[in-house]
Amino acid sequence: MTQAVRHDSMRARNLEVVLGEVSRRGPLTRAALAELTGLTKSTVSKLVGDLLDAGFLAETGPARAGERGRPGVEVVLSGGRIASLGLEVNVDYLAVCLLDLARTVRFTKRRERDNRGSRPATVLRELEKLATEALGEASTLGLTVAGAVLAVSGPVGDGVVFSAPNLGWRDVRAAAMLRLPVPVDLDNEANLGALGELWFGTGGDDFLYVSGEVGIGAGLVVGGSLFRGAHGLAGELGHVVVSPSGPPCRCGAAGCLETYAGQEAMLTAAGVRSVPDLVVALESGATAAVAACTAAGEALGHALASAVNLLDLDHIVLGGIFAVLFPWLASAADSVLAARLGRLRGSVPTLTPSTLRGDAATLGAAGRTIHRILADPGPFLSRANA
Secondary structure, three states: OHHHHHHHHHHHHHHHHHHHHHHHHOOEEHHHHHHHHOOOHHHHHHHHHHHHHOOOEEEEEEOOOOOOOOOOEEEEEOOOOEEEEEEEEOOOEEEEEEEEOOOOEEEEEEEEOOOOOOOHHHHHHHHHHHHHHHHHHHHHOOOEEEEEEEEEOOOEEOOEEEEEOOOOEEEEOHHHHOOOOOOEEEEEHHHHHHHHHHHHOOOOOOEEEEEEOOOEEEEEEEOOEEEOOOOOOOOOHHHOEOOOOOOEOOOOOEOEOHHHHOHHHHHHHHOOOOHHHHHHHHHOOOHHHHHHHHHHHHHHHHHHHHHHHHHOOOEEEEEEHHHHOHHHHHHHHHHHHHHHHHHHHOOOOEEEEOOOHHHHHHHHHHHHHHHHHHHOOHHHHHHHHO
């Protein structure tokens, strides 16, 4: 029994290593995989054969010129059989993303909806409709969906939304309430946005991702891994106080960053109804709109300066509406960062807009299941061969 367990453990580790190399490096021959992993050619051939049979890998043809001897056939991650769902409940929209194992988006849809104060069951029924559309598309494409991850703002854990003030949710068992034919997990929207940026964006391996929506959250990536904190609640940047005597916040405090740089705060200050309207006003140089973005950028700069002093950050990625409004608020944030950090540090972190904009969280949610499969393919391999 011990030898069998040891053999299974070794095989699982070897599968992970082979998939990891193909995932990171792209098309590879069996000979190249043997050289990279240190495994024997016969072991690699057996593992690759199993992964081909299960639909994890696909053959692409002979290797490129430059390899010695007869060119071998290269393998890549296959997008033809396995997929995952990313789901999101935001204050003013619902979204879904279908991602295959090769990390190609196969279906995406976003539905504008005001979810403030709505009953969780009602919101989740609407999200189920979007998820069902995505599952139908997966079936049409011949994809098996291995799981789904739901993104919700605010502190979450064990499938429960502990508190989402902007939605009006408290202690909602959101994962269990979603009636889908696949396993559903739950995670914080900003954390998933950070993972989306890590896997699909240009953030690199060390950065702070800041999600700007009605609420403001952050996800910290260090050495290519997400930092969650002692209780999994790291990153509530929106409730960093930037002015103790400032406006009341939904969280019960006053002067939080969200009251200056949250979506509603900016729209109200600018005197417009929507983010597209705000962009139009900014492009025309409307005084109220420019002042609103400048104030938001300054408040954001103060919150980020505190984060930089604590975490020694070099790179900050602004996502969501902050990416959309980057041309109008980044300079104000940079000015505050320079004033507060320049003398102490001698440099300030680089601010960049996320190229993923509002899709980071759903991509991160879908990518989390794919990442889990690639890290431990054994259970999914057994299911595929059943």
